[in-house]
Structures are given as structure tokens and as C-alpha cells.
Amino acid sequence: MPFGKPRGERADAVRNRERLLETAREMIAERGVAKVTMDGLAERAGLGKGTVFRHFGSRAGIFRALLDADERRFQEQVLSGPPPLGPGADPVARLVAYGRARIAFLLDHHAVARASLDRGRPAPAGDPSVSQLHIRMLLGRAQVRMPSLNGLAVQLTAALEGPLLLYLSMSETSAPPAPDVDHFLGDSWQALIERIAR
Amino acid sequence: MPFGKPRGERADAVRNRERLLETAREMIAERGVAKVTMDGLAERAGLGKGTVFRHFGSRAGIFRALLDADERRFQEQVLSGPPPLGPGADPVARLVAYGRARIAFLLDHHAVARASLDRGRPAPAGDPSVSQLHIRMLLGRAQVRMPSLNGLAVQLTAALEGPLLLYLSMSETSAPPAPDVDHFLGDSWQALIERIAR
DNA sequence: GATCTAAACGGACTCTACCCCGCTTCTTCT
């Protein structure tokens, strides 16, 4: 591969992206997701609108980038944290733990997660598959006997993330999404998994 | 209840709504969902933009209304058509049939269905619950023993509709969404149900 | 048929995402 140098990102670009992300976080904390506009963000960061789009491509892109940071931390727990979420525990227990943790994560981030969904384009190929691959892997280890583990993984991912993203995410800012939703969903996830794995 | 007369909808309003729906159908057929704009629709129908919003509330509302018509026909099949979709068959068989039919329906309507999802507001409380209630009902009849049938119904609905709406709906107009997606999803739905009901 | 009133209408207005492209700044090579 004749790639002398990939020509890394320019230093000012890195600085500006960082600054935009930071500013976005502030604005979200202060006034909520809905009040973050491209013009507003650019102005407050002291940059041009064009710059914002160059870095994130779209409004949704900003929220995706914001999520990514936390998502990475979450995945770390899953990949190398302590059991039952991390490796070491029984695969069924890990599935249950994964679901509960994921629900809590999405509930925590629901406003941003929802805003990161781009209307028009489907979900980015790489995003659901983190969950999906993990679920797929654990199903395999759990020796679940099914004609298509891939199909099952797709459905379970949807069962897990769908209710939050699609049906449940209430208002943008108000309404702290009910106190026990995560118990409800967590419990029924556990029941579902245990029934399937049985 | 002192309601002398509910004061039905005015005739011109009915006519105009019909006309808007019809025009929208034409525009979708000709240029695709993405090219339907509120201004364009209003102009082509020979009406004002305000009128369009009065009738449908938002862009998504138009597509919701469009779907509703077909949806009603679909529900009719489910409620009183021939088995195994309609009543008469074993509840597990009906669940399987329902899933397959629903997948086909959503695949058929995916462009409009996707456009009918309102960004910002969550799904209208009444929409997913048609599927959900039906699934809930069949689960009850199938004597599935689970701590929370409601929870299961939520998840199964998401498992059924989520992949289509969230992960799978490719580009707006192009890409006839793969030839055998419905087999794949249908089969794995069947496997899932049979495993749960077992 | 004339009158009245609430429903329906229309289109100008606002707000925001996203595009475009000439200008500036960094980086690297000599």
C-alpha cells in the first residue's frame, strides 16, 4: 500500500471540533437538545456555520458524535469490565446484564440518542451492529439452537432498543421518562432472554 | 350528554381533504415521497398551505393519513378475514401469520411508513398499539406463561416493526429493499414465536 | 332569501437545516 503519509488532521481542525463538541454539551445542559441550532452553536463557539457542517455533516451528526464518546466507554465496560456485564460470566447472565445496562444507557441518553437519528438516511450501518454483534456473539456462546442466530440477533436488538428509541422517548426536555420504565423493560428483557435460552 | 349535534365536518373541508390525499398519492407515485413538499402539494391541489396544515398538522401527518387507509384494510383482514390470519386458527399460528403479513405490509409501505414517523414527537400512542394489542391478545390466548405479557408484547412489537422501520429501510426511492428480506425476517419471526410459545 | 357565526381558508412570515464557494491558514518541501 503506497501510503507515504495519511496526512493527519490539521491541528486547528482538531481544536475546533473539540470546541464545538464542548459547546454543544454546554448548550444541551443549559437549554436542552431542541434548542441547539446550527447557527447558535456556531456563533457561541465563535466559528462559522460552514465549519460545523464540515465536521459533523448534519445536525444529527453532532449528537452522534456526542453519543460516540459515551458509547465507547460503555462498550469498554462490556468488552473488558467486570462480570456479569464483562467477560467471565455465563452467557445468558451476560445477555441479561447487557440488556439492563443498555436500557439504562439509552434511558440516560435518550434525548441525545433520539436526536442522533437522522431522518432520511437509515441508521448508520455501524451503529446498531455494535449491540447486534454482541448479542449475536453471546447467543452463540449460549448454544441457543435456532435456524438463524443472525435473524434472532436482529430481532432482539430491535426488541431492546426499539421501545426506547421508537415508542417510549417522550417529550424532549420535560417528563423524566417515568421512574420505573427501566425496571419494567429490564425485567421483561430478562424474562424474554431466559425463555429463549431455556 | 347535552350534544344536540356534533356539528359534523363541513362539506368543503371533506372535499379538500380528499383532494389533498389524492394529490399526495399522485405526487408520491410520480416523484417519490421525498419530493412531496407542503408548498408543492398545496399548489398542485390548488389550495393554500395553511389548509394543508389544518388538515394534517405536519408533513408526517399526511403520510400517516395515507397509511391509515391501507392500515384499516389490513386490520380488517386480521380481525375478520380467513384464518390463519383471521380468527379461527390456533393463536400461535395466528401470531406467526400476523408477523409475516405485517412484515409484508411494512415492506410494501416502507417509504410512506418511514415518512409518517414524526421526528421530535414520539410515535402517536395509538399507532404501535394496534399491532401491540393484537399481539398481546394472541399471547394471552396462547397461554404463554410470563411475568408480564405486556412487556413481552412491547418487545415483540419492536422486534417485528423495528427492523423494518429503524434498521432496514434503505434509501428513499431507489433500492427495492432486497428480494428476500421478507423471507428472512418472516422465518426468524416464526422461529422466535415458536420458541417463546413452546 | 337574508343574516349570522363558527369553521375553513390562504398566503405572508419566521425559523432552521443545509449548500456553496471564494478566502484564509496550516503544513510541508526546498
Next chain:
DNA sequence: AGAAGAAGCGGGGTAGAGTCCGTTTAGATC
């Protein structure tokens, strides 16, 4: 250090969603 070239920047411009409110009209009543 200077120059060339690419990457990054800025902000004016466009298009489309949704709002507002003054005007029009269906249809009920007398």
C-alpha cells in the same frame, strides 16, 4: 525562510416546515 498546495473556514443564500391572523364561506336559523 519562502513558496505551493491542500485543508479548513466563513457566512450569505436557498428551500422547506410550521405559525399567525385577517378574510371568506358553508350552512343553520329565522
